Amino acid sequence: MASASLISLSELPVGASATLRDFPKAGTAFLRLREMGLLAGTTLTLVRTAPMGDPIEIKVRGYHLTLRKSEADHILVEPTV
């Protein structure tokens, strides 16, 4: 496992990039996110949050994707320094 600098995706500051590290294995949401290209090792950028703070918008593999914080909470990322 990588060093202890892992945070959840919802804690990532706006504009920051990170590498995806860990992901729940079960659940339709997470399977779909994987199929849309979010895999361990994938880099992503938190583009913005919606006006009311949720959902969030990320950029991954060259496209923009939204997901709710309730899902982002379970996604562990390593911020790019």
Place this chain on the structure above:
Amino acid sequence: MALPAHISATAAGAASRQPVYALVGNPNCGKSTLFNALTGLKQKVGNYPGVTVEKKIGTAYSQHGQPITVIDLPGTYSLAARSPDEAVTRDVLLGRRADTAQPDRILCIVDATNLERNLYLVHQILDLGRPVILVLNMMDLAARAGLEIRVDQLEKLLGIPVIACEAIHQRGLIELKLAMSRADLPLARHAWTVPAAIAPAVSEIAAALVEGDRKSPLVARAEALLLLTDQDSVRVAGSTPLSPRTTEILRAWQSRWTQEGTDWAGTLVSSRYEAIGTLAAEVVQLRTEVGPSASDKIDAIATHALWGWVVLGAVMTLLFFSIFTLAEAPMNWIDGHVAALSDTIKATMSAGDLRDLITDGAIGGVGGVLVFLPQILILFFFIGLLESTGYMARAAFIMDRLMSRVGLNGKSFIPMLSSYACAIPGIMATRTIEDPKDRLVTILVAPLMSCSARLPVYLLMIAALVPGERVPVFTKVGIMLFMYALGTAGAFFFAWLFKRTLLKGEPPLMIMELPPYRLPGLKDVAFHMLERAWIFVRRAGTVILGISIILWFLSAYPKAPEGTTPTAQLAQSFAGRAGHAIEPLIKPIGFDWQIGIGLISSFAAREVFVSTMGVVFNAESSDENTAPLRTALLSAKWPDGRALFTPLVCFTLMIFYVFAMQCMSTIAVVKRETNGWKWPIFQTLYMTGTAWILSFIVYQGGRALGF
């Protein structure tokens, strides 16, 4: 290997029949544009039996004029289905649907600006062992984003025809049609190694599929791979279930892996993406680094914490402003022509029941619905525009948080908002909501938003409620706004209630792509608008015609003696008697049998209430001038001499119209969109029931307070 698969597919039909192509692709990749460009107006739209998923089949013509059938399958990111729409795509491709023959060939369209993610679906589809043509759409946008795509290299690596294309500009279509009419489409040179940990399971399940489910070996392998990623697979009506033996083997492997801690689904997805990554590295090159795209710049404002709301508000204001201003002229035109048609028939046919049936029943009833067509068309046009530009996804993104409070997601916002103008386009727009329960809840509550047909009723009641000529305008506006707010609050309350009780489900997800902003294809938007409107007219038409004729019959029979006034005729008709019959039911909410006639007849459409009141109280009035009718209403009395339309009754009547399901067109559309009579009947009962209960509370409460 490939030969048996191909033969078994074509063996079903005659050897010489035209090839059937399935068109598949991710959402937002330009699939419908390509489908329209290929098939033109030669399309048939229906439903897959048993599910409310749209079945679109069209005919394209090759360069030599040979017809080619194209089935447009719902857009999906993966064959592991998450919604009924995606399940249909999966089932048709796998030959699991008895109502649709397995397509011979597959046309796979991808967004060239976003090749990696789009190729995931292609990768799954190549497993199916059918001839595939890959269409790289939006090549111009890819070039603008600084991407160089080596089409011939991709063609060489995959071993299938790859066509560069700009569907919206009709570019690349000739090449595509030439490829489609080739007799000898090659199978993909598509080899990827299934991860070693999973390979034995794939072969075992594939073998079971061949034996137990009579699948061809190639499809069996693809289906085995799919079954392993399709964890909570969506099953829909019309899909052939798996044999028990296959299910058993699948379960055994899954429980074994769960014990060992093997992440089989994740491993499969990762290995596909690895293969795609290798492919993409050889094919796509970022030639020039471009700065923030136009989309990024627009979104900096359009989804900004403050400006986002301003933009959303402006877009919605523009929408409603155009509906109410642009629709007026065509509505008057339709009104005029319907009346003129009636008059012509009245002048040419001899008087009699048949003439009245045609003019008052059929033409009157259908005309009363057609009058809303301009509004409906404009709404469909705007919804199409919002979708094709990409703003729809932004509106959903902004509104998701608010909608989540009642258990829905942002995608319910536009359908509900559209319902302020008319619930019909709103309900038909719910097809973009993937989750069937969310879709149903949105359909159930959408008609609570005060639509434009309620306006004439509100206006008449406000005029009767505050009769003085010098009543401050803000009193009237205030009452009106209160009714709109009440309907909206009702819609949210019932959405919350249904999501907690009747249609309890997982909290909806908001995993949604925000596609780049694009200039709308006006042809596609116009086409979409006409297609939706036609579906409405055709599907609702029969129900509306039927109910119109019943309502006409109720008010025209039994016949009164010659020389009876229309008012007296209506009073002694079945409708009048029905008014009397329901009086005990509506007396507790302050209405008499005459208002009862209005309630019954306005079941056709709410605004009919005004014209019925005109006949009941024998007062000529028009939309512009309600004064004579208002005077007539105010002088109406109960038999004991009490005034009928007291301010409290007027107010109660408005409350009733906020909630009651008084619209046969909506009922007809809900029947189409929910695939049966169960939900429209439930909806009518709960809405009208709520209307009665609230009216009762308001009326009795008001009386107790001395109003």
